[in-house]
Amino acid sequence: MAQTSVVQDNLRKEMKDPYRRQGRLLRTWNHNKTLWLLFLPCLLYYLIFRYAPMFGLVITFKDYNLFKGIWASDWVGLKYYRMFFENPDFWPLMKNTLLLGLYKLVFGFPAPVILAILLNEVRKAAFKKFVQTVSYLPHFISNVIVASMVIMFLSPTGGLINNLLGTFGIGPVNFMNEPGMFRGIYVLSEIWQHIGWETIIYLAALTAIDPQLYEAADMDGASRMRKIWHVTLPGISPAIVITLILNIGKVLEIGFEKVFLMQNPAIYDTADIISTYVYRVGMEQGNFSYGASIDLFMGIISLIFIYSANYISRRVSETSLW
């Protein structure tokens, strides 16, 4: 008996030895081979399609010649950055972009949270489903259509909204000609378009709340509002914080198409943003380097935003992206 156990021990040692000699990396590889293989396509995807193209950013410092290729193009240093910063419209554009983004964040962000909580309180399943479906729909309408719908509805010559206002003896208001109204109109139309779609994540978070918490609150005699305040909201707060951080990172990323289609010279004061500027300048020139420089600049600002938001969130609460 004793002998066999020695043999077995030796065998075991021999089997283990190779692992010991080969070091940790190979050991984990051998241990999790299948998992690694499963991960491989994803890794390749990120390397090839996400990381490799980043080297293309070098064109922001070059006079990119499409025909000669990136490497053969001439270096121009910070020329394109200077071109952007020295442009007389730089500050107004920056201000408009930031403000529009902020408005969208301040008013657009809470909207789906509120809708999700309201939906959660609806007891009739059929009604809830109906509202959900209807509110998703606008998300699938193209921006081109939405922009012309907005313009037509708000038109002072036979637009729906002005007809409505007319019956109350108001107007007609020339909505799309008032620089002061543009941001409001834009943000409202954004909310209308995306509110339903954005509730999905909160509705998912809501289902994860333990029903016992509500039962316990009931036992304590909590009212509906109290339950929302003390059970529902804390329950979905991690989801809220994460989306908020992500959205802060996207403040400057305003869909170009819609703003471009909605703007007109009378409202350039508020409606001209960096991306619409780039489009107009790009049309004159088709300059990839210039466009890429502005994009990189915006990307860096967004990174600062998202990093600060995450930092604050980590300090204040326990939720953070990393």
Place this chain on the structure above:
Amino acid sequence: MNKWKSVMLPLAAAAILVSGCSGGNNNPASPAATAAPGGEASPATSEAKQAHTFTALLDNNATFPYSKDWPVWGWIKDQTGVTLEVQTPSGKLAEALNLAVASNALPDLMYMPNRKESNKFGQQGALVDLMEYMDKLPNLTAWMKQYPDEAKAALSADGKMYMFPNQGFGETNRMIWMYRQDVFEKEGIQAPKTYDELHTALKTLKAKYPDSYPLSLRYGQIPDEMNTNMTVNYGTGEGAYYDFDAKEWRYGPTEDSYKEMVGMWKQFYDEGLIPPDFLSLQTKQWQDMVSTGKSFVTVDYISRVDFFNNAMRKENPEFNMQFLAPPAGLEGGKQLNPYFHYMEGGLTVASTSKNIEDIMNYMDFFYSEDGRTLSSWGVEGETYVKEGDTIKFKPEFTDVIEMRKATGLQTSGTYTWIDFNAHLSLFSDDLKHAYEEAVKYDPANMQPRPAFTEKENEVISITGQAIKKHRDESFAKFVTGSRKLADWDKYVEEINNLGVDKLLATYKEAYDRVQNIQLSSN
């Protein structure tokens, strides 16, 4: 403006209207303009009948999508021996071109939407400079003598020619004033010859039809074209423009005549003669206004004459949209329409192609009289018949679009120089009339469109864009009254401070350079 044309309009799905080409000074209504520069050089084409196949990236129009089976390809092959292996862009043409150039997989022939693109790629080394092959292009050489303006417009800043020039097709790009002749007659209003008369006419109409906005235009959809129209009426320019009398470059939007124009439009706005949202009016809204009798005067592409008449006469036989002579803005001013009848797009040859000389032979055919007839009319007996000296489409062809759809004639890559009478012959009488009238109000010269160097392009795009934005914004504010016209001097100062002098100097330099280029060696 041309950039807007190339980008904004396709967005507005008005691509057909813009896909026109460049016009020379020939009168489309007179068959006399069909002189044959390449007549004596035609042997060159018969020599080149060897079979060749070239690859080509062509534009694709949704109204008549590319077909391999179009008879036009066979006709071209019969004449030149050439078969094109065509690719069409899967998305936008500009993107397909960028991709082709960046991947260094250039087709032999490429259709480029405008000269700016072809000059850019040409200067980067991707395209063949046609000037170097003029000995292979006898017909084109002769053609350039006949159409020197067109040829010069096709030159790049360094005096090279990267795109085959074209002529004739641009006629469809004409823009005109139109009015409801039936309504004017019914109300006993004379067709206005000046803006003052126009103003009175619009006021009368507004009084008779209080619900209407007698003058309506889709300014917001095609702002640059509209600005050009309006400023030409007032004898000025929408930006930097060349004054042929004074032989100098001037900046229109700071001139007194421009101020008068703004004042007139402000009156129109204040008195409800134009829609209050004319800056943001959608094409559909504008169409509805014009067709439902809410507007009686408009400015747009010439083919809209038929567009409205054909659609409306079914339910309202009285409906009669007709050409209106452009009103003159200033006292004693000329009645002029802008010079829009040119086309910016065209074919280019890849510098990497292995068949450059054969391609030159092939393309030269299109500048011969035979080539022109083929591109315009097709083949005798199959698509057209000759009655004496005049050519006529066979009776089964009644509509230009249908004709192009069926034959492939005048689709991307099948023409450079066409006889616009081919189109004209298929138009309705109203549209024919409009064309006949329109040429009477052409400016004497086409505004020069000099090619810029890369440095100059930077000035145009950065400084020029800042100026343009301020111009557009100020026009909107002055007209809608959010800025008082009394502020005009301040506005002039502001816009000058943005660099008008620099802009004008850039145009002048580019223009002088192009003027000094000798077109051909002989």
